[in-house]
Amino acid sequence: MSTDPELFDCIVIGAGVQGSFTAYTLAKRGKRTLLLEQFVLPHTRGSSHGQTRIIRKAYTQDFYTHMMEECYQLWAELEKEAGVKLYRQTGLLVMGPENSESFLQIKGTLQRCKAPTVSLSQEDFSSHIPHMRLAPGDGAIVDVSAGVLYADRALKTAQDLFQEARGVLRDQEKVVDVQPGPIVTVTTSAKSYRAHSLVITAGPWANRVLAPTGLQLPLEVVKINVCYWKEKSPGSYHVKNRFPCFLLTEGEEANEHIYGLPSNEYPGLVKICFHMGSPADPDHRDRQTDRSDVDILSRYVTRCVPGLEPEPAIVESCLYTLTPDHHFVLDSHPQHRNIVIGAGFSGHGFKFGPMIGKLLSELSLGEEPSYDLSPFRIRRFQGLSKSAL
Ligand SMILES: Cc1cc2nc3c(=O)[nH]c(=O)nc-3n(C[C@H](O)[C@H](O)[C@H](O)COP(=O)(O)OP(=O)(O)OC[C@H]3O[C@@H](n4cnc5c(N)ncnc54)[C@H](O)[C@@H]3O)c2cc1C
Incomplete structure:
Protein backbone atom coordinates (compact mmCIF):
# COMPACT_ATOMS: atom_id res chain seq x y z
CA MET A 1 0.00 0.00 0.00
CA HIS A 49 -27.93 -1.10 -14.78
CA GLY A 50 -30.40 -2.06 -17.51
CA GLN A 51 -31.32 -0.33 -20.71
CA THR A 52 -34.33 1.77 -19.74
CA ARG A 53 -35.86 3.96 -17.03
CA ILE A 54 -38.97 6.15 -16.99
CA ILE A 55 -38.56 9.94 -16.94
CA ARG A 56 -41.64 11.88 -15.82
CA LYS A 57 -42.98 14.96 -14.12
CA ALA A 58 -45.93 13.05 -12.64
CA TYR A 59 -45.28 13.08 -8.89
CA THR A 60 -47.45 13.47 -5.82
CA GLN A 61 -45.17 16.29 -4.53
CA ASP A 62 -44.55 19.56 -6.34
CA PHE A 63 -40.85 19.69 -5.38
CA TYR A 64 -39.97 16.71 -7.56
CA THR A 65 -41.97 18.08 -10.49
CA HIS A 66 -40.22 21.47 -10.17
CA MET A 67 -36.81 19.82 -10.14
CA MET A 68 -37.76 17.79 -13.21
CA GLU A 69 -38.38 20.97 -15.20
CA GLU A 70 -34.68 21.83 -15.09
CA CYS A 71 -33.67 18.18 -15.21
CA TYR A 72 -35.21 17.68 -18.68
CA GLN A 73 -33.02 20.58 -19.86
CA LEU A 74 -29.93 18.99 -18.28
CA TRP A 75 -30.64 15.71 -20.08
CA ALA A 76 -31.07 17.61 -23.40
CA GLU A 77 -27.76 19.46 -22.85
CA LEU A 78 -26.04 16.17 -22.12
CA GLU A 79 -27.41 14.60 -25.31
CA LYS A 80 -26.10 17.57 -27.29
CA GLU A 81 -22.71 17.60 -25.62
CA ALA A 82 -22.15 13.87 -26.09
CA GLY A 83 -23.94 13.54 -29.45
CA VAL A 84 -25.99 10.56 -28.20
CA LYS A 85 -29.72 9.96 -27.87
CA LEU A 86 -30.64 9.36 -24.24
CA TYR A 87 -34.37 10.20 -24.09
CA ARG A 88 -37.36 9.12 -26.12
CA GLN A 89 -40.71 10.80 -25.53
CA THR A 90 -43.55 8.29 -25.15
CA GLY A 91 -45.83 9.98 -22.61
CA LEU A 92 -46.69 8.39 -19.28
CA LEU A 93 -50.21 7.12 -18.69
CA VAL A 94 -51.10 7.51 -15.01
CA MET A 95 -54.04 5.37 -13.89
CA GLY A 96 -55.72 5.04 -10.52
CA PRO A 97 -59.06 5.25 -8.71
CA GLU A 98 -60.41 8.59 -9.94
CA ASN A 99 -61.08 10.04 -6.49
CA SER A 100 -58.16 8.47 -4.65
CA GLU A 101 -55.66 10.72 -2.86
CA SER A 102 -52.59 9.78 -4.88
CA PHE A 103 -54.32 10.05 -8.27
CA LEU A 104 -55.70 13.48 -7.39
CA GLN A 105 -52.34 14.60 -6.00
CA ILE A 106 -50.52 13.68 -9.22
CA LYS A 107 -53.19 15.39 -11.30
CA GLY A 108 -52.93 18.49 -9.09
CA THR A 109 -49.13 18.60 -9.22
CA LEU A 110 -49.08 18.35 -13.01
CA GLN A 111 -51.69 21.10 -13.31
CA ARG A 112 -50.03 23.45 -10.80
CA CYS A 113 -46.67 23.00 -12.51
CA LYS A 114 -48.31 23.57 -15.91
CA ALA A 115 -46.97 20.30 -17.29
CA PRO A 116 -48.66 19.32 -20.57
CA THR A 117 -51.30 16.66 -19.91
CA VAL A 118 -54.18 14.87 -21.63
CA SER A 119 -57.06 13.39 -19.62
CA LEU A 120 -58.68 10.28 -21.05
CA SER A 121 -62.27 9.37 -20.25
CA GLN A 122 -63.30 5.68 -20.05
CA GLU A 123 -64.72 6.11 -23.59
CA ASP A 124 -61.56 7.73 -25.04
CA PHE A 125 -59.29 5.21 -23.39
CA SER A 126 -59.86 2.20 -25.64
CA SER A 127 -59.46 4.20 -28.85
CA HIS A 128 -56.20 5.78 -27.66
CA ILE A 129 -54.71 2.76 -25.84
CA PRO A 130 -56.31 -0.21 -27.60
CA HIS A 131 -54.26 -2.99 -25.98
CA MET A 132 -54.94 -2.06 -22.37
CA ARG A 133 -57.97 -2.04 -20.08
CA LEU A 134 -58.76 0.75 -17.66
CA ALA A 135 -60.19 -0.68 -14.44
CA PRO A 136 -63.77 0.44 -13.66
CA GLY A 137 -63.72 3.61 -11.56
CA ASP A 138 -60.17 4.47 -12.62
CA GLY A 139 -59.13 7.79 -14.08
CA ALA A 140 -56.42 8.18 -16.71
CA ILE A 141 -54.17 11.16 -17.33
CA VAL A 142 -51.16 11.36 -19.64
CA ASP A 143 -47.99 13.22 -18.60
CA VAL A 144 -47.13 14.17 -22.17
CA SER A 145 -43.41 15.01 -21.90
CA ALA A 146 -42.59 11.76 -20.06
CA GLY A 147 -40.71 8.96 -21.76
CA VAL A 148 -37.88 6.49 -21.68
CA LEU A 149 -34.27 7.18 -20.71
CA TYR A 150 -31.64 4.89 -22.21
CA ALA A 151 -30.09 4.08 -18.85
CA LEU A 219 -32.16 2.55 4.71
CA GLU A 220 -33.75 -0.68 3.55
CA VAL A 221 -32.43 -2.56 0.55
CA VAL A 222 -34.96 -4.59 -1.45
CA LYS A 223 -34.58 -6.78 -4.51
CA ILE A 224 -36.84 -6.01 -7.47
CA ASN A 225 -37.83 -8.68 -9.97
CA VAL A 226 -37.56 -6.92 -13.33
CA CYS A 227 -40.11 -8.74 -15.49
CA TYR A 228 -40.46 -8.76 -19.28
CA TRP A 229 -43.73 -10.02 -20.83
CA LYS A 230 -44.11 -11.38 -24.38
CA GLU A 231 -46.46 -9.73 -26.86
CA LYS A 232 -49.02 -12.15 -28.33
CA SER A 233 -49.08 -10.04 -31.49
CA PRO A 234 -45.57 -8.69 -32.19
CA GLY A 235 -45.32 -4.90 -32.21
CA SER A 236 -48.61 -4.13 -30.46
CA TYR A 237 -46.89 -2.60 -27.43
CA HIS A 238 -43.86 -1.24 -29.26
CA VAL A 239 -42.55 2.26 -28.65
CA LYS A 240 -42.95 2.89 -32.42
CA ASN A 241 -46.68 2.09 -32.17
CA ARG A 242 -46.96 4.90 -29.61
CA PHE A 243 -47.57 2.62 -26.66
CA PRO A 244 -46.72 4.83 -23.65
CA CYS A 245 -45.01 4.17 -20.35
CA PHE A 246 -47.60 3.65 -17.63
CA LEU A 247 -47.99 3.84 -13.87
CA LEU A 248 -50.72 2.65 -11.51
CA THR A 249 -51.12 4.77 -8.40
CA GLU A 250 -52.99 1.91 -6.76
CA GLY A 251 -54.92 -1.03 -8.08
CA GLU A 252 -57.45 -3.72 -7.39
CA GLU A 253 -55.11 -5.66 -5.10
CA ALA A 254 -53.59 -4.03 -2.01
CA ASN A 255 -50.54 -1.89 -2.78
CA GLU A 256 -50.70 -2.73 -6.45
CA HIS A 257 -48.04 -0.22 -7.47
CA ILE A 258 -47.17 -1.28 -10.98
CA TYR A 259 -45.37 0.43 -13.83
CA GLY A 260 -44.52 -0.49 -17.38
CA LEU A 261 -42.50 0.59 -20.40
CA PRO A 262 -43.18 -0.10 -24.09
CA SER A 263 -41.29 -2.92 -25.75
CA ASN A 264 -37.90 -1.59 -26.69
CA GLU A 265 -34.78 -3.30 -25.38
CA TYR A 266 -35.83 -6.91 -26.02
CA PRO A 267 -37.85 -7.24 -29.25
CA GLY A 268 -41.42 -8.30 -28.48
CA LEU A 269 -41.05 -7.99 -24.71
CA VAL A 270 -42.69 -5.35 -22.52
CA LYS A 271 -41.18 -4.42 -19.14
CA ILE A 272 -43.79 -4.42 -16.35
CA CYS A 273 -42.65 -4.38 -12.73
CA PHE A 274 -44.00 -4.16 -9.21
CA HIS A 275 -42.74 -1.05 -7.42
CA MET A 276 -41.67 -2.96 -4.30
CA GLY A 277 -39.58 -5.97 -3.40
CA SER A 278 -38.31 -8.09 -0.54
CA PRO A 279 -35.38 -7.24 1.76
CA ALA A 280 -32.01 -8.32 0.39
CA ASP A 281 -28.32 -8.15 1.26
CA PRO A 282 -26.63 -6.38 -1.68
CA ASP A 283 -23.67 -8.77 -1.50
CA HIS A 284 -26.02 -11.77 -1.68
CA ARG A 285 -28.86 -10.34 -3.78
CA ASP A 286 -29.82 -13.61 -5.43
CA ARG A 287 -30.40 -15.41 -2.14
CA GLN A 288 -33.66 -13.44 -2.05
CA THR A 289 -36.02 -15.62 -4.10
CA ASP A 290 -39.45 -14.22 -3.18
CA ARG A 291 -41.65 -14.04 -6.29
CA SER A 292 -44.99 -13.02 -4.76
CA ASP A 293 -44.74 -9.76 -6.75
CA VAL A 294 -44.55 -11.77 -9.98
CA ASP A 295 -47.87 -13.46 -9.07
CA ILE A 296 -49.49 -10.03 -8.54
CA LEU A 297 -48.10 -8.88 -11.89
CA SER A 298 -49.38 -12.01 -13.67
CA ARG A 299 -52.89 -11.37 -12.40
CA TYR A 300 -52.66 -7.71 -13.44
CA VAL A 301 -51.40 -8.57 -16.93
CA THR A 302 -54.22 -11.11 -17.40
CA ARG A 303 -56.81 -8.54 -16.33
CA CYS A 304 -55.58 -5.31 -17.90
CA VAL A 305 -52.91 -6.03 -20.54
CA PRO A 306 -54.52 -8.95 -22.39
CA GLY A 307 -52.21 -8.75 -25.43
CA LEU A 308 -49.33 -10.10 -23.34
CA GLU A 309 -48.58 -13.66 -22.25
CA PRO A 310 -49.43 -13.83 -18.53
CA GLU A 311 -46.09 -15.37 -17.48
CA PRO A 312 -42.87 -13.32 -17.65
CA ALA A 313 -40.45 -14.39 -20.38
CA ILE A 314 -37.43 -12.88 -18.61
CA VAL A 315 -36.90 -11.96 -14.96
CA GLU A 316 -33.83 -9.87 -14.12
CA SER A 317 -32.78 -8.35 -10.78
CA CYS A 318 -32.14 -4.87 -9.50
CA LEU A 319 -32.00 -3.24 -6.06
CA TYR A 320 -33.90 -0.34 -4.50
CA THR A 321 -32.51 1.48 -1.44
CA LEU A 322 -35.53 2.81 0.43
CA THR A 323 -35.84 5.56 3.02
CA PRO A 324 -38.85 5.46 5.38
C1 LIG B 1 -35.88 -2.24 -11.41
C2 LIG B 1 -35.64 -0.78 -11.22
C3 LIG B 1 -36.39 0.14 -11.96
C4 LIG B 1 -36.20 1.50 -11.77
N1 LIG B 1 -36.93 2.37 -12.53
C5 LIG B 1 -36.72 3.69 -12.43
C6 LIG B 1 -37.38 4.58 -13.30
O1 LIG B 1 -38.17 4.17 -14.14
N2 LIG B 1 -37.11 5.90 -13.17
C7 LIG B 1 -36.21 6.39 -12.26
O2 LIG B 1 -36.02 7.61 -12.20
N3 LIG B 1 -35.55 5.55 -11.43
C8 LIG B 1 -35.78 4.22 -11.50
N4 LIG B 1 -35.10 3.35 -10.70
C9 LIG B 1 -34.23 3.87 -9.64
C10 LIG B 1 -32.85 4.25 -10.09
O3 LIG B 1 -32.35 3.33 -11.02
C11 LIG B 1 -31.96 4.35 -8.85
O4 LIG B 1 -32.55 5.32 -7.98
C12 LIG B 1 -30.55 4.76 -9.17
O5 LIG B 1 -30.00 3.90 -10.13
C13 LIG B 1 -29.70 4.77 -7.90
O6 LIG B 1 -28.37 5.03 -8.26
P1 LIG B 1 -27.18 5.06 -7.22
O7 LIG B 1 -26.03 5.67 -7.97
O8 LIG B 1 -27.65 5.69 -5.96
O9 LIG B 1 -26.91 3.53 -6.83
P2 LIG B 1 -26.09 2.38 -7.60
O10 LIG B 1 -26.42 2.36 -9.04
O11 LIG B 1 -26.30 1.12 -6.85
O12 LIG B 1 -24.59 2.83 -7.49
C14 LIG B 1 -23.83 2.69 -6.32
C15 LIG B 1 -22.45 2.27 -6.73
O13 LIG B 1 -21.60 2.32 -5.61
C16 LIG B 1 -20.68 1.25 -5.71
N5 LIG B 1 -20.12 0.97 -4.40
C17 LIG B 1 -20.80 0.59 -3.29
N6 LIG B 1 -19.96 0.37 -2.27
C18 LIG B 1 -18.70 0.65 -2.72
C19 LIG B 1 -17.42 0.60 -2.13
N7 LIG B 1 -17.23 0.19 -0.87
N8 LIG B 1 -16.36 0.96 -2.90
C20 LIG B 1 -16.52 1.37 -4.18
N9 LIG B 1 -17.72 1.39 -4.79
C21 LIG B 1 -18.80 1.05 -4.07
C22 LIG B 1 -21.56 0.12 -6.21
O14 LIG B 1 -20.85 -0.96 -6.73
C23 LIG B 1 -22.42 0.83 -7.25
O15 LIG B 1 -21.84 0.81 -8.53
C24 LIG B 1 -35.25 1.97 -10.84
C25 LIG B 1 -34.48 1.05 -10.11
C26 LIG B 1 -34.66 -0.31 -10.30
C27 LIG B 1 -33.84 -1.26 -9.49
Missing part, protein backbone atom coordinates in the same frame (compact mmCIF):
# COMPACT_ATOMS: atom_id res chain seq x y z
CA SER A 2 1.24 3.47 -0.91
CA THR A 3 2.58 5.64 1.92
CA ASP A 4 2.05 8.82 -0.11
CA PRO A 5 -1.68 9.02 -0.76
CA GLU A 6 -2.72 11.09 -3.76
CA LEU A 7 -4.54 14.34 -2.97
CA PHE A 8 -7.75 15.26 -4.84
CA ASP A 9 -10.22 18.13 -4.55
CA CYS A 10 -12.98 15.56 -4.25
CA ILE A 11 -13.39 11.79 -4.11
CA VAL A 12 -16.71 10.22 -5.12
CA ILE A 13 -17.45 6.68 -3.91
CA GLY A 14 -19.69 4.64 -6.23
CA ALA A 15 -20.01 4.88 -10.02
CA GLY A 16 -23.75 4.34 -10.31
CA VAL A 17 -25.84 7.04 -11.93
CA GLN A 18 -25.61 9.45 -8.99
CA GLY A 19 -21.86 9.12 -8.40
CA SER A 20 -21.05 9.26 -12.12
CA PHE A 21 -23.05 12.47 -12.64
CA THR A 22 -21.62 14.05 -9.47
CA ALA A 23 -18.07 13.22 -10.50
CA TYR A 24 -18.68 14.53 -14.02
CA THR A 25 -20.17 17.81 -12.73
CA LEU A 26 -17.19 18.35 -10.40
CA ALA A 27 -14.63 17.59 -13.12
CA LYS A 28 -16.45 19.89 -15.54
CA ARG A 29 -16.16 22.61 -12.93
CA GLY A 30 -12.39 22.15 -12.94
CA LYS A 31 -12.11 20.13 -9.73
CA ARG A 32 -9.54 17.34 -9.56
CA THR A 33 -11.91 14.42 -8.96
CA LEU A 34 -11.47 10.71 -8.31
CA LEU A 35 -14.41 8.33 -8.88
CA LEU A 36 -14.04 4.95 -7.15
CA GLU A 37 -16.07 1.84 -8.01
CA GLN A 38 -15.83 -1.55 -6.31
CA PHE A 39 -16.74 -3.65 -9.38
CA VAL A 40 -15.38 -3.81 -12.94
CA LEU A 41 -17.50 -1.43 -15.04
CA PRO A 42 -20.09 -1.89 -16.39
CA HIS A 43 -21.77 -4.13 -13.81
CA THR A 44 -25.29 -5.30 -12.96
CA ARG A 45 -25.16 -5.58 -9.17
CA GLY A 46 -26.42 -2.19 -7.97
CA SER A 47 -29.38 -0.04 -9.04
CA SER A 48 -28.30 1.73 -12.24
CA ASP A 152 -26.93 2.05 -19.67
CA ARG A 153 -26.08 4.52 -22.39
CA ALA A 154 -26.62 7.47 -20.03
CA LEU A 155 -24.36 5.95 -17.38
CA LYS A 156 -21.57 5.32 -19.88
CA THR A 157 -21.99 8.82 -21.29
CA ALA A 158 -21.54 10.41 -17.85
CA GLN A 159 -18.46 8.25 -17.15
CA ASP A 160 -16.91 8.98 -20.58
CA LEU A 161 -17.49 12.73 -20.28
CA PHE A 162 -16.04 12.62 -16.75
CA GLN A 163 -12.83 11.10 -18.08
CA GLU A 164 -12.74 13.54 -21.00
CA ALA A 165 -12.90 16.31 -18.39
CA ARG A 166 -9.68 14.85 -16.86
CA GLY A 167 -11.52 12.98 -14.10
CA VAL A 168 -9.81 9.87 -12.71
CA LEU A 169 -12.00 6.73 -12.72
CA ARG A 170 -10.74 3.65 -10.86
CA ASP A 171 -12.99 0.62 -11.02
CA GLN A 172 -12.39 -2.69 -9.25
CA GLU A 173 -11.29 -0.68 -6.19
CA LYS A 174 -13.52 -1.31 -3.22
CA VAL A 175 -13.45 1.36 -0.51
CA VAL A 176 -12.67 -0.37 2.79
CA ASP A 177 -12.15 2.62 5.08
CA VAL A 178 -12.99 6.32 5.33
CA GLN A 179 -11.18 8.53 7.83
CA PRO A 180 -12.91 11.91 8.27
CA GLY A 181 -10.99 15.15 8.89
CA PRO A 182 -10.28 18.47 7.15
CA ILE A 183 -8.57 16.21 4.61
CA VAL A 184 -10.50 12.94 4.23
CA THR A 185 -8.52 9.73 3.75
CA VAL A 186 -10.14 6.97 1.71
CA THR A 187 -8.57 3.53 1.64
CA THR A 188 -9.45 1.04 -1.07
CA SER A 189 -8.49 -2.56 -1.70
CA ALA A 190 -5.53 -1.12 -3.69
CA LYS A 191 -4.29 2.06 -1.97
CA SER A 192 -5.12 5.24 -0.02
CA TYR A 193 -6.24 8.60 -1.40
CA ARG A 194 -6.85 11.96 0.25
CA ALA A 195 -9.27 14.73 -0.66
CA HIS A 196 -10.65 18.03 0.58
CA SER A 197 -14.17 16.63 0.29
CA LEU A 198 -15.86 13.28 -0.15
CA VAL A 199 -19.18 12.35 -1.78
CA ILE A 200 -20.68 8.97 -0.83
CA THR A 201 -23.06 7.62 -3.49
CA ALA A 202 -22.72 3.93 -2.72
CA GLY A 203 -26.36 2.95 -3.42
CA PRO A 204 -27.37 -0.21 -1.52
CA TRP A 205 -23.96 -0.27 0.20
CA ALA A 206 -24.28 3.28 1.63
CA ASN A 207 -24.43 2.22 5.28
CA ARG A 208 -21.41 -0.04 4.87
CA VAL A 209 -19.33 2.82 3.48
CA LEU A 210 -20.67 5.21 6.15
CA ALA A 211 -19.94 2.85 9.08
CA PRO A 212 -16.38 4.12 9.80
CA THR A 213 -17.76 7.70 10.00
CA GLY A 214 -20.13 6.76 12.86
CA LEU A 215 -23.33 7.38 10.86
CA GLN A 216 -26.00 4.84 9.92
CA LEU A 217 -29.11 5.88 7.98
CA PRO A 218 -32.51 4.14 8.15
CA ASP A 325 -40.62 8.29 3.47
CA HIS A 326 -39.20 7.27 0.06
CA HIS A 327 -37.58 10.70 -0.38
CA PHE A 328 -33.87 10.92 -1.19
CA VAL A 329 -31.01 11.73 1.18
CA LEU A 330 -29.05 14.73 -0.15
CA ASP A 331 -27.11 16.23 2.70
CA SER A 332 -23.78 16.75 4.43
CA HIS A 333 -22.69 14.36 7.17
CA PRO A 334 -23.95 15.79 10.50
CA GLN A 335 -20.49 15.60 12.12
CA HIS A 336 -18.20 16.03 9.10
CA ARG A 337 -19.47 18.73 6.76
CA ASN A 338 -16.94 17.95 4.01
CA ILE A 339 -18.51 14.49 3.61
CA VAL A 340 -21.64 14.66 1.45
CA ILE A 341 -24.16 11.86 1.11
CA GLY A 342 -26.47 10.99 -1.80
CA ALA A 343 -28.47 7.89 -0.85
CA GLY A 344 -31.89 6.29 -0.49
CA PHE A 345 -33.08 6.99 -4.02
CA SER A 346 -36.02 4.68 -3.26
CA GLY A 347 -36.53 3.32 -6.77
CA HIS A 348 -37.12 6.66 -8.51
CA GLY A 349 -33.75 8.41 -8.69
CA PHE A 350 -32.45 7.72 -12.19
CA LYS A 351 -34.34 10.49 -13.97
CA PHE A 352 -32.78 13.01 -11.55
CA GLY A 353 -29.18 11.89 -12.27
CA PRO A 354 -27.87 15.17 -13.80
CA MET A 355 -29.73 17.21 -11.14
CA ILE A 356 -28.40 15.07 -8.27
CA GLY A 357 -24.92 15.55 -9.75
CA LYS A 358 -25.42 19.29 -9.69
CA LEU A 359 -26.80 19.37 -6.12
CA LEU A 360 -24.21 17.03 -4.57
CA SER A 361 -21.42 19.01 -6.28
CA GLU A 362 -22.78 22.22 -4.82
CA LEU A 363 -22.92 20.68 -1.34
CA SER A 364 -19.39 19.30 -1.63
CA LEU A 365 -18.06 22.71 -2.71
CA GLY A 366 -19.77 24.38 0.26
CA GLU A 367 -22.15 26.32 -2.01
CA GLU A 368 -25.80 27.18 -1.45
CA PRO A 369 -27.72 24.40 -3.26
CA SER A 370 -29.88 25.42 -6.24
CA TYR A 371 -33.02 23.91 -4.66
CA ASP A 372 -34.50 23.78 -1.18
CA LEU A 373 -33.13 20.48 0.10
CA SER A 374 -35.20 20.34 3.31
CA PRO A 375 -37.23 17.26 2.16
CA PHE A 376 -33.91 15.45 1.74
CA ARG A 377 -32.15 16.33 4.99
CA ILE A 378 -30.82 13.63 7.33
CA ARG A 379 -32.33 15.29 10.40
CA ARG A 380 -35.83 14.26 9.30
CA PHE A 381 -34.94 10.77 10.51
CA GLN A 382 -34.27 11.89 14.08
CA GLY A 383 -36.01 9.43 16.36
CA LEU A 384 -36.07 6.77 13.64
CA SER A 385 -32.39 6.53 13.04
CA LYS A 386 -30.04 3.64 13.50
CA SER A 387 -27.32 5.76 15.18
CA ALA A 388 -25.49 9.05 15.47
CA LEU A 389 -27.89 11.32 13.60
